[in-house]
Amino acid sequence: MHCVRKVTDDIYWIGANDKRLHLFENIHPIEDGVSYNSYVLLDEKTVLLDAADWSVGKQFIENLEFVLNGRPLDYMIINHMEPDHCASMEEVLLRHPETKVISTAKAFKMMEQFGFCNLGETITVKEGDEMNFGKHTFTFISAPMVHWPEVMVTFDTTDGVLFSADAFGSFKSLDGKLFADEVDFDRDWIDEARRYYTNIVGKYGPQVMNLLKKAEGIDIKIICPLHGLVWRKGIGYFIDKHIKWATYEPEEKGVLIAYASMYGNTENAAQILAAKLCEKGVTNIRMYDVSKTHVSYLISDAFKYSHIALLSVTYTNDLYPPMEEFIRDMQRLSLQNRTFAIVENGTWAPQANKVMCKMIGEMKNMTLLNEKLSMLSSVKEDTYEALDALADTIAESLK
Numbered sequence: 001m002h003c004v005r006k007v008t009d010d011i012y013w014i015g016a017n018d019k020r021l022h023l024f025e026n027i028h029p030i031e032d033g034v035s036y037n038s039y040v041l042l043d044e045k046t047v048l049l050d051a052a053d054w055s056v057g058k059q060f061i062e063n064l065e066f067v068l069n070g071r072p073l074d075y076m077i078i079n080h081m082e083p084d085h086c087a088s089m090e091e092v093l094l095r096h097p098e099t100k101v102i103s104t105a106k107a108f109k110m111m112e113q114f115g116f117c118n119l120g121e122t123i124t125v126k127e128g129d130e131m132n133f134g135k136h137t138f139t140f141i142s143a144p145m146v147h148w149p150e151v152m153v154t155f156d157t158t159d160g161v162l163f164s165a166d167a168f169g170s171f172k173s174l175d176g177k178l179f180a181d182e183v184d185f186d187r188d189w190i191d192e193a194r195r196y197y198t199n200i201v202g203k204y205g206p207q208v209m210n211l212l213k214k215a216e217g218i219d220i221k222i223i224c225p226l227h228g229l230v231w232r233k234g235i236g237y238f239i240d241k242h243i244k245w246a247t248y249e250p251e252e253k254g255v256l257i258a259y260a261s262m263y264g265n266t267e268n269a270a271q272i273l274a275a276k277l278c279e280k281g282v283t284n285i286r287m288y289d290v291s292k293t294h295v296s297y298l299i300s301d302a303f304k305y306s307h308i309a310l311l312s313v314t315y316t317n318d319l320y321p322p323m324e325e326f327i328r329d330m331q332r333l334s335l336q337n338r339t340f341a342i343v344e345n346g347t348w349a350p351q352a353n354k355v356m357c358k359m360i361g362e363m364k365n366m367t368l369l370n371e372k373l374s375m376l377s378s379v380k381e382d383t384y385e386a387l388d389a390l391a392d393t394i395a396e397s398l399k
């Protein structure tokens, strides 16, 4: 049975949710699933904006046919051709051979690469092109690398609706509530929105800023992304979050403590550091064991907090692999402008500090508060005092 929601008088959300999928892009855990958003404009012409993942194809097609109510589908706009949005486009075209597909030249090329063929009549658009469908005129705005190179976004100049592709998206499936003003966003959604942005689009901050600059010139009333909630109130709040993330500025002054511990001794050091920070008035702390926390959560909080304390054991004369993966991911996603503190542990030849120093040094605009805090196997009095002094240094730099 169909399950749709009205966005405006003429625009419907016809997406669907996947609560069964464990890993988004087969890499990021999504405990609360994900939504694949698709929209239909009913004007003098009918227009579908993006399709959906194959896993929700049946629901998506049922929704489409319900909304069309027997009308032909005149156009299908593909803003982003990644298969989580495009996999069911051929199914749409099999049912609606009358449909003309509108997209960028690069997207058509990539559709061919993926084997999305039999497209019928196509219309290639570029930055600034416009199309009128009756009451509504759409402008196409190129948005390369948000999140793939072929991406564009579509702006409905009539109602001020931005169909923003992956931009302004989020992990988490929808529980009937489509609009951000229908949920407690700060309580229930911000962490998954940040985790989605930072891990999926985080590397492309400059390209996101380019898109946001273009958006400054248009009067956006509603944002319709391809994943997550639709925004029709308080849009500035979410745009401000994206500006922070895209410019690699921390959202909060606080400390992410990530530790790699084999027998609990490095964890003990992390706990002591956290307790000392609290005693000195720094309570905005989040602590993770890198071995049991998926790196996507670490990345999300690395984008959130201003300070990052890394405590790691040495492993095979090198850095402990999950810690190395975390730092590599920060590098890969171009994280910048953070302040680090490091602690190493080793029983006969500690190496972790050296590797962490080098890796942090390879990133842009990173400050390292200490070159070395080394412990041998477990925390003794001297390490305890050194951790206290490190907490002083961190607290001071947070002022």
Ligand code: FEO
Pocket (backbone or CB within 6 Å): 080, 082, 084, 085, 147, 148, 166, 226, 227
């Ligand atoms: Fe949700 Fe880049 O696809």
